[in-house]
Amino acid sequence: MDSFYKFSARFAELSKPQRTQSREISIDACGIIRDPLGCSKYFLFYSSVIVISMKNWRNDAYAKVTGKTKFTDDLKFANLLHAVPVYSDYVHAEILSINTAAAAQSDGVVRVITAKDIPGSNRHGQIVRDLRILADDRIRYNGDVVAIIVAETRDQAIRATALVKVDARELPSLLDPEKALEPDAPLIHEDLGTNVINTHKVRRGDVDAGFRDSDLILEQKFETQFVEHAYMETEASVCQQRPDGVMEVYGSMQHPFSTRRFVSRFLGVALSEVEVLGTPLGGGFGGKDDTAAIVCARTALASKLTGRPVKMMYKRIWSMRESYKRHPYRVYYKMGVSKNGIIRAVQTKIIADGGAYCSVTPWVTWRSTVQCCGPYVVDNVHCDTIGVYTNNVFTGAMRGFGSPQMNFVIEQMVEMAAEKLGMSPIEFRRRNMVRQGSVTITGQKLDNHAVAMEQVLDAVMKEIRYDEKIGQSSYGAVDKDEWYGIGLAMSYRGVSLGAEGVDLCAAIINVQADGSVILEVGVHENGQGSESAMMLLLAEELGIDVERIRYRRSSTSTIPDSGTTVASRGTIMGGGALKMAARELKAKIGAVIAPIVGGTPEQLRYEKNAIVGTSSSIAFDAAMAEMFNAKVFPHGFGIYQAPKVSWDDEHGRGDAYFTWVYGCQAIELTVNRTTGKVKLLNAVAAHDVGKAINPGMAEGQFFGGMAMGIGYALHEEVIMKDGRIVNTNFNTYRIPRSMDMPEMKAIIVENNDTTTPTGAKSLGEPTNELMAPAIANALYHATGERRFVLPMRVGKKEARGVE
Amino acid sequence: MKLKVNGREYTVDGAALEKRLIDYLRDDLDLTGAKNACDIGACGACTVLLNNEPTKICPRYVKELEGASIVTIEGLASADGTLHPLQQAFVDAGAIQCGFCTPGMVLTAHALHQQIINAIEAAAPFYQHKKE
Numbered sequence: 001m002d003s004f005y006k007f008s009a010r011f012a013e014l015s016k017p018q019r020t021q022s023r024e025i026s027i028d029a030c031g032i033i034r035d036p037l038g039c040s041k042y043f044l045f046y047s048s049v050i051v052i053s054m055k056n057w058r059n060d061a062y063a064k065v066t067g068k069t070k071f072t073d074d075l076k077f078a079n080l081l082h083a084v085p086v087y088s089d090y091v092h093a094e095i096l097s098i099n100t101a102a103a104a105q106s107d108g109v110v111r112v113i114t115a116k117d118i119p120g121s122n123r124h125g126q127i128v129r130d131l132r133i134l135a136d137d138r139i140r141y142n143g144d145v146v147a148i149i150v151a152e153t154r155d156q157a158i159r160a161t162a163l164v165k166v167d168a169r170e171l172p173s174l175l176d177p178e179k180a181l182e183p184d185a186p187l188i189h190e191d192l193g194t195n196v197i198n199t200h201k202v203r204r205g206d207v208d209a210g211f212r213d214s215d216l217i218l219e220q221k222f223e224t225q226f227v228e229h230a231y232m233e234t235e236a237s238v239c240q241q242r243p244d245g246v247m248e249v250y251g252s253m254q255h256p257f258s259t260r261r262f263v264s265r266f267l268g269v270a271l272s273e274v275e276v277l278g279t280p281l282g283g284g285f286g287g288k289d290d291t292a293a294i295v296c297a298r299t300a301l302a303s304k305l306t307g308r309p310v311k312m313m314y315k316r317i318w319s320m321r322e323s324y325k326r327h328p329y330r331v332y333y334k335m336g337v338s339k340n341g342i343i344r345a346v347q348t349k350i351i352a353d354g355g356a357y358c359s360v361t362p363w364v365t366w367r368s369t370v371q372c373c374g375p376y377v378v379d380n381v382h383c384d385t386i387g388v389y390t391n392n393v394f395t396g397a398m399r400g401f402g403s404p405q406m407n408f409v410i411e412q413m414v415e416m417a418a419e420k421l422g423m424s425p426i427e428f429r430r431r432n433m434v435r436q437g438s439v440t441i442t443g444q445k446l447d448n449h450a451v452a453m454e455q456v457l458d459a460v461m462k463e464i465r466y467d468e469k470i471g472q473s474s475y476g477a478v479d480k481d482e483w484y485g486i487g488l489a490m491s492y493r494g495v496s497l498g499a500e501g502v503d504l505c506a507a508i509i510n511v512q513a514d515g516s517v518i519l520e521v522g523v524h525e526n527g528q529g530s531e532s533a534m535m536l537l538l539a540e541e542l543g544i545d546v547e548r549i550r551y552r553r554s555s556t557s558t559i560p561d562s563g564t565t566v567a568s569r570g571t572i573m574g575g576g577a578l579k580m581a582a583r584e585l586k587a588k589i590g591a592v593i594a595p596i597v598g599g600t601p602e603q604l605r606y607e608k609n610a611i612v613g614t615s616s617s618i619a620f621d622a623a624m625a626e627m628f629n630a631k632v633f634p635h636g637f638g639i640y641q642a643p644k645v646s647w648d649d650e651h652g653r654g655d656a657y658f659t660w661v662y663g664c665q666a667i668e669l670t671v672n673r674t675t676g677k678v679k680l681l682n683a684v685a686a687h688d689v690g691k692a693i694n695p696g697m698a699e700g701q702f703f704g705g706m707a708m709g710i711g712y713a714l715h716e717e718v719i720m721k722d723g724r725i726v727n728t729n730f731n732t733y734r735i736p737r738s739m740d741m742p743e744m745k746a747i748i749v750e751n752n753d754t755t756t757p758t759g760a761k762s763l764g765e766p767t768n769e770l771m772a773p774a775i776a777n778a779l780y781h782a783t784g785e786r787r788f789v790l791p792m793r794v795g796k797k798e799a800r801g802v803e
Numbered sequence: 804m805k806l807k808v809n810g811r812e813y814t815v816d817g818a819a820l821e822k823r824l825i826d827y828l829r830d831d832l833d834l835t836g837a838k839n840a841c842d843i844g845a846c847g848a849c850t851v852l853l854n855n856e857p858t859k860i861c862p863r864y865v866k867e868l869e870g871a872s873i874v875t876i877e878g879l880a881s882a883d884g885t886l887h888p889l890q891q892a893f894v895d896a897g898a899i900q901c902g903f904c905t906p907g908m909v910l911t912a913h914a915l916h917q918q919i920i921n922a923i924e925a926a927a928p929f930y931q932h933k934k935e
Contacts (some may be wrong), residue, residue, distance in 0.1 A: 056897030064902030065890040065909055067836020067876035074835035232840050232848055232903045282838070282903030316841045527901025696897035704900065730845040 056696030058532045059551055060280075060525075069280050072236035072252045077309040080238075081110055082154040083302040085318060086147040086164045090139040091723035092188070092391040093168035098146050103163040108156030111306050112164070113148040118301065120268025126258065126290070128197070128358035130189050131394075133266055133294050139168060140188055141356035141391050142724045143322035150302045150310060173723045177330070177353045177388035188356060188389040197354045197387035198362035200369040201652040204441050210345025210380030214336030216420055222333065222409045224790040226353075226718035227326035227711075229398055230735045233282020234319040235292055237299040240309035242275075246557075247300050249276045253292035254284040254526050256554075257561040262293035263300045271556075274300070278553040284526045285708070286397035290359050291323040320728035324359055324396035325718055327352045327387075329368070329405040337417045341431045345380040346373050346441075350406075354387045355394030361387040364395075367494065368402035370656045373441050374410035375453050375492035376432040381441045383652070391723050399705070403493060403769040404712060408790060411489035411773035416786065425777075426461070430454065434492060443653040450751035452662040452688040457490055459686035459747050460664040464488075469668065476784030481673050485782025488666035489773035494657025495762045496569040496642055503569070503642030505562040507577035509538065509585050511634035515609075515621025517542070517549045522562020523574035525553065528764060529697035530570040536693055537575050537758060541582040543606030544620050560639070571693060573640060575758035580638025592630045593623050643755055659755040661762050663687040665706065665770035667742065671782045676795020678714060678779070680742035685770070690753035690761035701763045702746035709771025711736045717791050804869045808832060809878030820866045825849050827865050828875060836876035836906040850907035851875045857914040876906035879913065889913050 063069040086103075100112040115122055115136035122136055123129040135144040147164050151157035174180040174188060180195040188195055211217055237251035247267065253259050256276040264274045276296070281288065295312055302310040314322075329352055336345040350368055354361040369385045418428035434440065436451045461467065466486060474483035497503050508520040519538055525531045531551040539546040552558075562577070563569075589611070590601020597604070597613025605612040609620045618626070627634045643658035665685040671678050685702050692698040715734045719726040727733040752759035772790060779794065780786050787793075804820065806813050808828070819827055828834045828851070837860065840848035844859035851860055852874040879887045886894065889912055899905055 056895065058894075058897070058899060060902065061894045061899050062886070064899050064905050065876075065886065065893050066880050067834075067906040069902050070835065071838070071903060073838070074829075076833070232846065232901070233838070234840065281901060282840075283901045316843075527903075529900070700897060700900055729843055730841045731843060 057536065057546070057694065058529055058697070059535055060531065071233055071282050072238060072250055072279050073311070073313045075238050075250055075279075077238060077240060077311075079308050081150050081152065081302070081306055081308050081310045082157050083148050083150045083299055083310050083312040084154065084157040084161060085145040085298070085322070086149060086161045087143065087318075087321065088139055088146050088166040088168065089142075090166070090168055090170060091142050092171040092173040093139045094171060095135060095138060095146070096167040096169060099165040099167070100147055102165070103147070103149055103160040106156070106160035106163055108152040109149060109160045110152065111150040111302070112160075113150065113298075113302060113305060114146065117305060118266060119304075120264075120266050122266070124262055124265060124294070125358055126360055127362050128192075130192065131290065131294075131357045131359070133262070133297050138171075141393055143393055144356070145298070145322065148298050148302055150306055154313065173391040175390055175392055175720070175723050177351050177390050180388050180390050181386070188391060195389045197358050197389055198365060199387075200362075200366050200385040200649075202369055202372060202381050202383040202441055203652045204378070204443070205345075205380035207345045207347050207380045207382040211336040211347075213338065214344045215339040216417065217334065217336045218413065218417055218420070219332075219334045220413065220416070220788060222329070222331040222788045224329045224405045224408060225716070226328050226393065226395070226720065227398065227716050228320055228718050228733055229283070229285040229287030229323070230730075230733070231283030231285060231287055234314035234316055235288070235295040235323065236311070236313045237296040238309060238311045239296070239300040239303040241303055241307070245273065247274045247304065249274060249296050249300055250279045251276070251292060251296040251299070252279065252281055252288060253296065254281065254286070254288040254524055255293065256524060256556050257563065258289060259293040259296045260556045262297045266297040267300060267304060274556070276556040278524055278555065281524070281526050285399045286401065287323060289397050316730065317728040320718075320733065321393075321725055324355070324394045326398040326400075327354065327361070327364055327395040327402070327405065331405065331409045333409050333413055335413050335417055337421065339421065341418065341421055341423050341428045343373075343376055343378045343417075343432050346378050347382045348372055348384075350383070350385040352385070352387045353390055353392055353395060355390055355392045357394040359394055359396035361395065364397065364402040366402070368406050369652070370442055370494060371403055371406055371491075374407065374414070375434050375490060375662070376414070377434055377438050378432075378441055392720060393718070393725060399708060400765050400769045403491065403765070404709070404772060407489060407491050407769050408772045408776060411491075412776050412786060412788070415777055415780070426457075426466070429457065429490065433457075433490075440656070442656050444655045446660065448755055449659045449753050450688070451660075452749060452751050453490065453492060456662050456664040456686040456688055456749055459749060460488060460666045460684050463686070463745060463747060464666045464668070464682065464684040466666060470781065473781035474783075475781065483671040483673060483782040484668070485671070485778040485780065486666065486668045487774050487777025487779070487781055488664060489770045489777060490662075490664040491766065491769055492660045492662050493762065493766050493769065495659045495661055496572055496657065497563075503563065503573065505573035505577040505640050506560045507574065507581040507638045508559060509578070509581045509636040511585065511624050511627075513625055513628045515544075515548060515619075515624045517544070518552050519549055519578075520552045520554045520559055521574040521578060522554060522559050523570040526570075528570065528701065529694060530574060532697065533571050533693045534574050534578055537578055538582065541579070541606070542620070544609050569762070571758070571760045572756045572762065573642065575693070575760060576640030576756060577638045579757040580640050581636035582638070583636070584638055585634060585636025588632055588636070589623065589627065589634055592627050592632050593618065596626065640757065659753055659761060661688055661690070661766050663766040663770060665774045667771065667774045667778050669742075669775065669778050669782060671779065671794055678794055680710065680740070680775075683742045683771070683774075684745045684747065685767060686747035686749055687763060687766050688749040688751050688761075689763045690756060691750055691759035692748050693758065693760055695748060698748055698763060699746045702767050703744050705764065705767025706744055706771050707736055707741060708768050710740065710775070712790065713772035713775040714791055715740070804866070806865070806868060806870075807872040808834070809874055815865055822865050824860045824863045824865050824868060828873075834875045834877050838903060838906075840904065846904070847907045847911065848904040850910050852910055852914060855914070855917070857911045874910070876910060879909065887913070889916060
């Protein structure tokens with residue numbers, strides 16, 4: 001009864017009305033601030049400045065729990081039209097004609113748009129311009145859009161879609177990447193002359209010699225699946241042309257600048273003629289790039305052609321059908337090891353299904369290539385990676401970006417090798433893992449940051465008590481109804497874009513005469529809390545309360561192109577730019593305020609809402625009034641460029657990334673012997689994040705990444721039948737639910753990274769790339785069987801198919 | 804027909820009767836906290852309290868709901884803007900990321916909370932009796 005009463009007392013307390021009260025905080029001896037509302041605050045120490053970071057603080061929390069946040073589909077415009085896409089049933093076909101006459105006559109329809117209405121270019125792509133925003137010559141996959149219907153209401157537009165008639169000559173469809181590579185395979189893009197999207201390689205040492213020197217050689221083939229991002233908000237856009245001719249674009253996107261390039265090119269106008277406004281985003285996970293930009297471009301064209309504001313809001317079934325997915329990989333992996341447990345050689349061939357369009361396949365597969373041996377030192381490596389066009393749904397960026405597939409392979413290979421040698425897989429890892437000063441397989445020396453591989457491994461093993469529990473594993477014991485297993489996996493990961501792209505970011509700090517501050521940074525709030533992180537960083541820089549700062553969600557017309565908020569680069573790049581902007585701002589402030597408070601500009605301290613000199617101090621707001629009196633605007637603009645990286649494509653080597661992150665995750669599970677049901681019990685993750693700017697939000701990245709990793713491991717698969725996606729909604733495409741989740745523990749390891757201005761590094765993706773191999777190893781320890789295909793099916797579920 | 808939304812009574816007629824409830828709330832009443840994310844009542848982003856029950860409303864039509872009482876996320880906080888304790892708990896726990904389906908989660912949690920309170924209240928005399 002005791003627990004019942006405790007339970008009721010807790011809920012009774014929760015149901016009491018609580019007044020928002022002013023927060024009096026006290027600081028205790030160990031530096032933790034006690035807050036009466038229980039929202040604990042922590043001190044963070046870095047750059048010799050003491051800062052206050054409020055755990056869980058977010059600038060958008062109130063709006064989000066009250067439903068006030070306006071996502072794209074929540075925006076209202078007078079005289080609004082609605083646009084919807086039209087698909088054809090074809091998978092691969094040459095278009096002969098598209099008849100829109102009947103649709104155009106349908107009730108409420110204002111306009112039907114096809115490729116011939118495009119004023120600009122229909123060829124798009126971030127790397128290869130092979131993507132058609134509206135199908136013109138061919139249909140290359142089942143999600144190609146042949147027309148757009150614009151009507152007074154969405155229902156009217158949807159009704160008219162059935163009236164569009166596509167006359168086409170069906171072509172054989174290539175659905176297997178290895179078949180698409182055969183010499184006589186038909187070409188999906190005839191003008192490119194090949195079905196190969198890209199190749200990458202790593203050549204290190206002499207693999208033949210390495211295998212000769214090996215005492216044991218293992219070879220295994222692995223296969224992974226198409227995965228949907230499953231952002232809760234589908235693609236959406238609202239566009240309207242301003243009286244000055246500028247096309248205003250609102251939309252659900254991760255990449256306003258990327259979207260602007262698509263829209264301006266599609267409309268045939270200058271970049272300055274398109275203003276993409278950052279809009280609250282209902283999830284992205286890498287998926288709101290190309291597809292999101294395409295939806296915005298179509299909407300913009302519809303608005304331009306009708307002269308009215310237009311909204312396009314995707315149904316889930318369209319989103320799942322058309323949007324790009326995570327790449328399915330086929331990996332042939334051969335590893336040679338010596339008796340004493342040293343990896344002597346790795347040879348691997350990686351085949352990635354790029355689907356109908358290139359998207360960012362070359363970048364995704366480049367990361368897989370650079371990280372093809374996991375966090376292990378291997379002297380002899382021969383890796384060939386190939387991205388291939390098929391008539392499947394196209395594939396592109398998704399959280400992890402080429403690493404989840406490879407980690408699933410590597411972290412099983414090392415355990416298989418260790419077991420064959422009769423060695424503990426942990427000891428095997430310790431003998432081969434990267435350490436301070438190690439040289440990676442591409443020849444990069446890891447000496448400019450803390451190599452924390454062993455630190456995170458030890459942290460996880462200690463927390464989950466791995467050594468104690470591994471012996472309890474069942475290995476498919478016939479005398480047990482329920483099998484128990486524990487497993488872990490670890491990785492290192494190159495931070496930000498690496499040698500795959502241009503890494504620049506801008507920030508603007510605009511202080512007002514009353515001491516309030518407007519902040520703008522060129523990274524996009526994807527829901528991860530980047531705005532809040534930037535505000536906390538600025539509050540610390542200026543020694544002011546975060547409440548004084550307002551984040552201005554930037555538009556493409558107010559800040560330089562800062563690249564895309566991808567590759568777990570937001571905090572690093574945005575934080576770097578913010579530091580640069582603060583430096584410029586402080587130089588201006590110093591020139592005016594130092595003479596007033598004494599000392600040189602460099603001697604000024606910014607703390608407790610004041611600026612302190614050698615003789616006196618001045619309140620921050622009074623100081624800003626002084627700035628305006630002196631006719632010096634307290635305004636800072638900063639650009640941060642990521643440290644130099646290099647890549648030699650010909651020889652497959654280089655300093656691929658300017659710094660690396662280290663992570664380890666472990667999980668305990670049980671398997672019901674009769675039903676095959678897997679129950680996840682307990683998961684622990686440790687990641688070296690450099691510095692947690694907002695510890696609460698950082699934990700959120702852990703839990704979200706692990707949840708997605710669980711879906712990847714056990715639940716999720718886009719099922720294709722003859723090139724058409726079968727499961728296009730959440731009743732058939734099953735993402736993990738709260739009841740599927742284990743207990744989770746996040747261990748934030750902080751080794752202040754000297755290569756980044758804020759000391760922080762990546763977290764969003766590293767947390768997503770380890771659950772599948774950890775579960776694979778745990779399943780092996782439970783069942784005694786290895787699984788080389790994702791998602792992993794156990795027992796009755798072994799057969800692929802919809803659950 | 805009559806429909807009560809967040810304590811206020813609305814008379815619905817004409818074309819609005821033929822609408823789905825999610826569209827009526829979002830388009831006609833501008834209550835955009837509930838989202839239509841899957842169209843089939845699978846994901847829960849459209850959850851509102853329908854006669855105190857957390858309900859995925861995207862497949863439901865207005866005309867089926869004569870006399871119903873609905874609470875949306877916009878109706879949970881006090882009129883002066885003070886958050887309901889459950890909303891405050893979401894804020895304090897950092898249980899917010901993109902926030903798109905947070906309204907559905909808050910309302911589902913709220914309904915569970917109410918169920919537990921009701922169960923406790925219903926059971927209280929029994930336990931009181933036992934204690935004596």
